[in-house]
Amino acid sequence: METKSKAAAMWKALKKRPLSLLGFCIIGFFLLVAAAAPILAPVPANSRSAYLIPEDGYNPEPKLPSAKHWFGTTENQYDLYYGMVWGTRTAFKVAVLVVGVALLVGIFLGSIAGFYGGWIDETLMRFTDIVLAFPGLVLAVVIVAVLGPSLDHVMVSVAAVQWPSYARLLRGDVLAVKEREFVLAARALGASDARILVRHIIPNSIYPLLVVASLDVGSVVITAAALSFLGLGAPAGYASWGQLISMSRDWILGSPGNAFAYWNTVFIPGIAIFLFVLGWNLMGDGVRDILDPRQR
């Protein structure tokens, strides 16, 4: 009963904020595209993986949109439309997995640090300090250099630099919550540490963290795209928006006299990344505004 009216209250509050509604719509749109990918851009018959963009010949020069290729082609004749559609799935995969993994690690370490305190807390916090002090991009490049270029490795390296701030945040909230009455009551009843953590403390301290995480999704996607742009991400021909822009790097300024000769290679994936991140940001803003009592 309580959750239902909470949701209803949220929906009412959301309607008052057109920008946040826009955010939800944008993400909703991308979600639909991602879900309908096999229909919107059918996978070629003997393709090894749906994420490999089909190539139409080997000519290095990108082509503008045409009847055959709705968005045109990129360098080496990869079909841009196919790449964009399946790239939506990649975008979600990156966004959700990276933040998800970083959250899990951060929650795990942060809650243990906050709950047990003492030297466990000290050690874990010093460790997070060290990881935070690490230049993120350099760590990402090193990880990819060691493991090899692939989107999975890029995700690992971005998650590796994200989790410390989550751990710290949760630790702070756990410290506050663990002194509350219901926790003391549970302890008095003889509940185990794990049970207290999982059933009582974490659910009550997690909200601010989730809000921060939802705001981070945008920057995570941008970082992953930047790493692809630097050539560290998925190999050429893999359906990922950042990879598509990276392939357009040599064609960005067009040909002499026509700066926009290859506009589709930059503009289309660029606008998609922008809208995707914008959608998450607007959505995150809206959620934060609604959940934050001070902003009402």
Add this chain to the structure above:
Amino acid sequence: MNQRTACRLFPVLLLALVSCARKPVQQAVFDPSTYTELTFNDSDSMDPAWSYDTASDEVILNIYEPLFMFKGSSTKELVPLIAAKVPTRANGLISADGKTYTIPIRRDVTFQDGTPMTMADVRYSILRFILQDRDAGPSPLLLEPLTGYGGTRDSNGKIVPGIFKKAEKSVQIQGWDLVLHLPRPFSPLPTILASWAPIVSKEWAIKHGDWDGTEATWKKYNNPQKQTSPFFEHAFGTGPFVLVRWDRNTHEIVMRRNEHYWRAPAKLKYVIIKGIDEFETRKLMLEAGEADSIYADREVWEQVQNTPHVQIIDDLPTLEVNPIVFFTFKLDGTGNPFIGSGKLDGQGIPLDFFNDINVRKAFAYAFDYKDYINEVLNGKGIQPTGVVPKGLLGYNPNQKIYSYDPQKAVYYFKKAFGGQVWKNGFKFTAVYNAGNIPRQSLLQVLKHNIEALNPRFNIEVRPMDWPEFLDSYISSKLPIFILAWQADYPDAYDFTFPLLDSQGAYPGPQHFADPRLDKLIDAAVAQTDPAKREKMYWRIQELEYEDVPNLPVLQPLDYRTQRDWVQGWVNNPIFPDSPYGCYYYPVYKKLPAPPRKPKHA
């Protein structure tokens, strides 16, 4: 003033300062005294005994001078530079047995401060070049022909006893003649001396802390740390330009005209070579007239077409075979992710898969060379007839080559491994260096063609970064790998040894060896009669066709992108980084005459 006014004033101030630096739109600045080249590569060292990369070698080409030089665009005809005459059998300066070279040296050469060059400098330069012998450096190129040794150190890193005396004996002076004594004939020697071991000043070297030329101290300067030598970032040569500054911070090399040059001074006053990684930035600067020529390779060819005031000089020959597909005859199976199951069961390949000549021949017939060259490279290049490229003695235009023939490919696949390959199929991973689009396309074409022959044939194509590639290549883990070869000096030996000799750079990890080839390659380099030599190289490439240890796919044609006011540039494929890099001595800048307007009658 209050905040509001300050906020309003700030952008105005900014714009005022900026407009001081702004040049009028659409008007390129023509400065005939300074030439700016934009490149992609990074120089390694200005030391001619150390450097083995094209970026450094281009600068060395303009600052230092070797004994000979190639005439104009020729890669066969030599002219004397520091030397007074080019030694040949005909003029007697090469002895009848081919083991003694007498090279008369010019007496009027001066260093960049006007001081005269002496024979001591000449001898010192050659000895320093061959004795520094840094790891992965160019010294062996000259060390081997002069002393018979491939290196000054053995495989444990210890100095070979007696090597100094050997080197000393082989480089002698008689008056104004440099006399070189070889242990056995070595035909390419003059061409090596046209590209390597330029003359440096012994006095300058000693004054700045480098080797003093004696036996007592040479070991200290053998295989040194790169940055400890004064030659690393400073130069003192005889060439038409002097090195003003090498700024590693801004990737810039500044050269200035040598006013004491022993020939007529160069026309350009300053030459600046700047490293800019982004092609788009290089292109913009070229269009704006801030650069006079840029590095632009075949992939971006479309984008430089029809640029106003920019000239494209295309169809320039190269001395390069790139790409070449190599087969690994004996793979290393430990921790090898590229061979699948490691067995001929349709899920992998056995370690000796490419040891079977039928497999190699099948692959050779399965690749569509013509289509690749036309589609991917816009037809700019030719299929080589062997490892010796067109333009060198030993090239055989009539040598039989492999061409696309799916039926023959099927035939050989069916023969391979007694029919097992055709019956069970195979699967392996082929890699290319990440970012190299022509090589990626090559593998995709190959994969496409081979998989079309039999549904049980599977090739996975994936990119690999250079470090991982190096690691996998050296441990013989890659079933096939794609590399290239660029001439050190324009001679067939420089191509046949590294690519076909069992001691060569590639056959080593390939575990390929054909004693017939080894013998022939060894004999051909010592053969002084050009006609006989040519026949030997023809025979070598016949054997190559028989053995098919590799597939040379392309000898590319390059193009140069420069402003139309650049005059005097001469192409020679042996120049480092050609055709982007330049020998700047004959180059000058002059605005082209505007098109004449027809006069009214």
Add this chain to the structure above:
Amino acid sequence: MLKFIARRLLFLPIVMLGVTMLLFGALQFLSPAMRASLYVKDPRQLSALNEVILKYGLNKPMPVQYWIWLKQVLHGNLGYSETAKMPVAVAIRAFFPATFELTLVSFIPILLIGIYFGTLSAVKKDKLLDQTTRIVAITGYSLPSFVLGLFLLMIFYGHFQIFPPGRYSLNVDLLVHSSRFHHYTGLLTLDALLNGDFAAAGDILAHLVLPATTLIYISVALLLRITRSSMLEELGKDYVRTARAKGLPESVVVKKHARKNALIPVVTLSSLLFIGLLSGVVITETIFDFPGIGRWSVIAAQQLDVPGVMGATLLSAFLFVVANMISDMLYAFVDPRIRLN
């Protein structure tokens, strides 16, 4: 206060040690041949691979290699960076001023614009100015820096031919390296002015405009949001309502009271923002060919230039700890409640 500083400073070497050990741990997985690839770049050098490995001791066990490096560092020698072609310490001295100058030139407008418009938009909440500011903020937050940078380059340099990439034009380059030019601060704009050469200063500034604009647009978003929300929070407090009730003019209420308190989180965030800028310039430096430390550190990492990467990482860790320390100190200084604690 002194005890606080001392404790933080003590922490510094621990962090730096920890960071380098972490990095070396990651590098553990590189085979000797992979590390040798830094020195063997051309296929013609392939046959010398094993010798190169021997020469640089790349096949020794990782802990041994780390210990060798550590000993060197403790003796003041940070090693030689192959990608920069100079000793690591010299490379840092060469690249850092450029990045610092770019960061400074971006940071000041970020502060000014962020605080001014953040405050204004809180005061005029939900009016046109507020909506516009929020749109600017949200787009800055959502745009990848490389997309923005490339667009700016295309429009301003490609089309209008002003604001070139790089750090200075060739004639200024020759000037700056000549003996007549005195380097006072390492910040070339300032130095050019101090040398009396306005044209040169203008040229250097012109080269800074595009990279700075990219950085500003992306980063000002954060400051706008924080200032706005903090200001909104202040404006909702009791003492503000009291001041208004007392009849004080709005501008006084805002300027004299609310803003000062609203700036507390802003001030403490600023040092972190500055460090974020310093480390976030990698992409911008790459696109605009700006010779700074961001660009070098990525190239070093890509080519497995271990001494270079270690050096850049040490610098970054050092800056991070110092920034945190300054941020905490500022927080204590600005917020009297903390001080009294």
